[in-house]
Amino acid sequence: MRKPLTISAVTLTLLFSAVLTHATLPVHGVSHVGVEVAWGGDNPTQGGVATIIVNVRNLWSQPLTLRFVGVRLDWMGEDTYLYGGGSELERLMNPGDIASYSMRFTVPDDASPGFHPAYILVVYTVSEEDMLVEYHQVVEVRPGLNVVAAVTLTVTEVVTVPGEASNVNRVKDWRALSTLLAGLALALFAVWKWRLKK
Structure with missing residues (x-):
């Protein structure tokens, strides 16, 4: 498993411009990307392995460059995101294109049973008014990851x-x-x- 990517500061960089723009929510009520999430397999147990599948669609009328897609769960640091399946690589997306990433991770042994909040971070750049602007969009996953209690069963056979x-x-x-x-x-x-x- 790859080491999690730690983002030290959630700032947005305006490339080729002196203006700094920050967008954690869609600008002017319009989002450039749509995010769909599915949990893979059965509900994981404490200490088990889980999979999240993230689909990102370009909803904009122009191409955009997807820079990073990651997932953060409530037991992780606030600026720490897991990535996988190439989600850390840049990808040019035409209008309507979908990028799909599957990320596997281990649930901590001490994770409490029940639902855990999860967040998807999507970092992408778009061209606006002849400027290239980078956005960081955070989407909450609903429902979160459901962790079930690990049960130890001992079977004794008598012959x-x-x-x-x-x-x-x-x-x-x-x-x-x-x-x-x-x-x-x-x-x-x-x-x-x-x-x-x-």
Whole structure:
């Protein structure tokens, strides 16, 4: 597994311009990218492996350059994002193009069972008014990752071999035989006494 990428400051850089622009939400109510997320496989257990599949679509009418796509879960540092499947590489996207990334990670052993918030960071550049502008868009994943409790199950197999009864079974067998013989003797004694009275 690759080391997580740590972003020391969430700032946006305006390339080829003296103006610095910051956009964590869509500019003027319009987003340049659409993000769809799916959790792969079953719900992971504590210490298990999970997969997230992230699809990013260019919703803009012009090409854009996807620079980075990463995922952050609530047990990670605020500026730490996991990446994978080439999501750290630049990719030119024409209008309507979709980039799909699959990222695997290990759930910590001490992660609490239940839903954990997850966030997707998408870094991309677009050309606006003859300037290249970089955006950082953060999208919350809903529902978050559902971690199930790790359960340890111990199974003990007992094999009984004919003719080799344990001491416990032998004692139970002798008690049953003794009780049967005592009952039979008592019944014979009662019959004998009854016949004597006649």
